[in-house]
Amino acid sequence: MNTFTEPEERQELRRQVAKLAAKYGRDYFAGKARAGEKTTDLWLEIGKNGYLGINVPEEYGGGGGGIGDVAAVCEELAAQGCPLLLMVVSPAICGTIISRYGTEEQKQRWLPGICDGTGTMAFAITEPDAGTNTHNITTTARRDGDGWVLTGQKVWISGVDEAQNVLVVARAEDARTGKVKPVLFVVPTDAEGFTANPIPMELVSPEKQFQVFIDDVRLPADALVGDEDGGLVQLFAGLNPERIMAAAFSLGLARYALDRATAYAKERAVFGQPIGAHQAIAHPLAQSHIEIELARLMNQKAAALFDAGDEMAAGEAANMAKYAAAEAACDAVDRAVQTHGGNGASQEYGIAGLLVATRVGRIAPVSREMILNFVSMHSLGLPKSY
Incomplete structure (x- = not known):
């Protein structure tokens, strides 16, 4: 096999995604952005055709492919003038983390919606005072009975208004060492204490950016993704x-x-x-x-x-x-x-x-x-x- 050429299967994937995206094109994308509307119909058609969650295991509604496949989908959409930022976030970041570290129940609950576009998930890591230094995030998670309570704020969070859930990076204190450690939680966007304010942007895009406030948001134990000591x-x-x-x-x-x-x-x-x-x-x-x-x-x-x-x-x-x-x-x-x-x-x-x-x-x-x-x-x- 020529290792400098993508496999024929991925080349065909590129052709099919380009063909689909060309039906919409730059005029569609820019028109939606200027009208303050969403590109939901394109998003759902990508999901319906199996391209959105192509990197997610097949048993959860995905295509069983790798990150190279979903990256090809993202690239071909943008090459037709329809760059979908949430492709980076929902299937690639959240889909990968949940596929790799989620429990069986969590995978069954969240991955099918990520794959078909009906359960889009945002990702929240950046904070106003931490910026690039993720070691300095201050959003905290503390135990509360069998569950957790999250408090903090995030900024530059894409697509919160289009997402049902947000994968939030917080920090919790290790009971054994006293040191803080990163932990991951899935937070519903309609949770009590969770608010999101849009950030006015010079960039004209259907996908908006938000500052997020997390004020004593209570979560069940199974909102925690992965091992709390996984770091x-x-x-x-x-x-x-x-x-x-x-x-x-x-x-x-x-x-x-x-x-x-x-x-x-x-x-x-x-x-x-x-x-x-x-x-x-x-x-x-x-x-x-x-x-x-x-x-x-x-x-x-x-x-x-x-x-x-x-x-x-x-x-x-x-x-x-x-x-x-x-x-x-x-x-x-x-x-x-x-x-x-x-x-x-x-x-x-x-x-x-x-x-x-x-x-x-x-x-x-x-x-x-x-x-x-x-x-x-x-x-x-x-x-x-x-």
Whole structure:
């Protein structure tokens, strides 16, 4: 088998997802966003066709595939102008963690809805005062009889208004050592004491961001996902897929922008020939094609390592893929705008709006600076700088 080419099954998956997404397209997505509406019909059709939970085991309604498969779905949706941020969160982060660490009852309760789109789950880790430093989160979980009580707040939580539940990262005190440890809880969005306020954004997207307040939210014992002493291992089971999916999201947007720019450069004629004949236009677009393909290859490697169970190598590759994809996307969109000239700023051509969408990829879910810190320390063996 050619290890540098995806299996035929995944290539066919890409073709089918692209075909489905093309029925909707960028005009549909942008129209929903500007009208303040949701892309629920697209989301449910993806689920109905089995693409949404393709990484979840078959016995819970999924496709039995790996993170590489669901990343391919995410990328192809974005490449058709329909980037669905909750693909990163619900099936990839929450679906992976629950599949790996949930009890049989928890899997039966939550995974089918994640797979068919009717039980979307958000993910809450970031806090206003902790930022990138997840060791400093202050959302606490304390025992209360047979259950738990959660208190704290989260910020930049995607899609709370579309989710039935949120997988919340909290910290609890270890009764034996007195030290705090990360713990994971599934919290219903309609739970008493749980409130979410939308954050006004410059980014025009159907998917909203929220600040979440958790005020003495009482949870039953079976809201706890995984071993309460499992620590960071359980958390990072979701964070490596998050990086792989973020890279796929950026790559899809980069491909969309490059496709639009290339088509325009072939059609737009100035000085007697298409502008794509000029190296000032052609070379930047060619450069973007190279950058996108390099990032796609690294993401393919990251997904393969993760699906093979090599967490350490997957973490390094996922960080590098996410970095490379975000850079490639920002460059591709900037070059696409430049290729379109004045038309690049118009709603008609739909390129300028991607400037903000791709720029966020350099910040979330982990900043480019933290990835450089990771590579400096873990890949190169340099002293820790923070």
